Amino acid sequence: MAENDLAKRTLTLKKTLDAPLELVWEAWTEPEHIAGWWGPKGMPLKIVEHNFRVGGKWKYVMPMPDGSEFISEGQYSEIAKFERIITSANFRPMTEGVEIRATFERDGDKTIFTFSVVHPTEEYCRQQEKMGFYNGWGSAFNRLNSYLQTQHQN
Amino acid sequence: METRRDVFQAIADPTRREIIDLLARRPMNLNAIAEHFDITRPAISNHIRILNECGIVSIDQIGRERFCKIEPKQLKQVSEWVGRYESLWMQKVDAFEKYVYELKSKRKKHGRK
Numbered sequence: 529m530a531e532n533d534l535a536k537r538t539l540t541l542k543k544t545l546d547a548p549l550e551l552v553w554e555a556w557t558e559p560e561h562i563a564g565w566w567g568p569k570g571m572p573l574k575i576v577e578h579n580f581r582v583g584g585k586w587k588y589v590m591p592m593p594d595g596s597e598f599i600s601e602g603q604y605s606e607i608a609k610f611e612r613i614i615t616s617a618n619f620r621p622m623t624e625g626v627e628i629r630a631t632f633e634r635d636g637d638k639t640i641f642t643f644s645v646v647h648p649t650e651e652y653c654r655q656q657e658k659m660g661f662y663n664g665w666g667s668a669f670n671r672l673n674s675y676l677q678t679q680h681q682n
Numbered sequence: 683m684e685t686r687r688d689v690f691q692a693i694a695d696p697t698r699r700e701i702i703d704l705l706a707r708r709p710m711n712l713n714a715i716a717e718h719f720d721i722t723r724p725a726i727s728n729h730i731r732i733l734n735e736c737g738i739v740s741i742d743q744i745g746r747e748r749f750c751k752i753e754p755k756q757l758k759q760v761s762e763w764v765g766r767y768e769s770l771w772m773q774k775v776d777a778f779e780k781y782v783y784e785l786k787s788k789r790k791k792h793g794r795k
Contacts, residue, residue, distance in 0.1 A: 552782055555782045556778065565777045565780070565781035566774070643774075643775050
């Protein structure tokens with residue numbers, strides 16, 4: 529697959545975090561910390577599985593206010609300590625088959641953190657479209673948004 | 683059975699996306715639109731009907747002609763939706779950043795752990 533095609537399918541967010549690399553790595557990779565930031569604030573997160581090694585699987589479940597569950601899961605394909613993590617990821621019922629890449633780079637006492645989501649091929653996108661992919665996303669976000677609004681009122 | 687129509691259904695079909703592209707340039711009647719495609723006039727007519735029901739295309743009857751026009755307001759939903767999608771990831775990264783700072787100040791206060 530051509531690299532420019534990859535660029536078109538990738539969303540990248542880059543940030544310099546004012547914290548040492550070791551701390552950033554720990555917060556991103558250890559389950560007790562992941563539970564503290566993965567879900568929206570106030571949303572309980574159940575870490576069902578967190579097998580942090582190449583080939584290991586992870587699965588986090590968030591119960592939704594309407595009784596359904598929002599499931600995030602994947603499998604690590606690359607882990608280079610203090611440098612890089614690549615994992616497959618499914619967010620159900622939103623989308624499946626994306627790849628998440630997180631890279632960490634020391635910058636003195638700070639850390640340059642890059643987060644990328646690589647989306648499936650264009651073919652896969654079209655297929656998802658036909659299956660009502662857009663509607664699926666829409667409802668998941670609506671639920672999430674309305675839940676967040678009730679949280680803010682408290 | 684009543685089918686729910688929305689803007690995302692309108693853009694889900696490649697022919698309908700081409701029709702939107704055409705009409706974005708200028709309003710056209712049905713025959714002029716059909717000339718741009720290899721499929722039958724009734725098929726085009728059906729796509730136009732769906733676009734109309736989705737609120738993306740308005741139809742004005744002028745004499746015996748029916749002119750189709752884009753309603754851009756509805757299409758804005760698409761870019762808003764994409765924006766919301768991007769912001770979900772941003773929220774995640776922002777939440778992570780905040781958590782890192784909380785952890786950092788906690789560690790500072792209590793020494794190591």
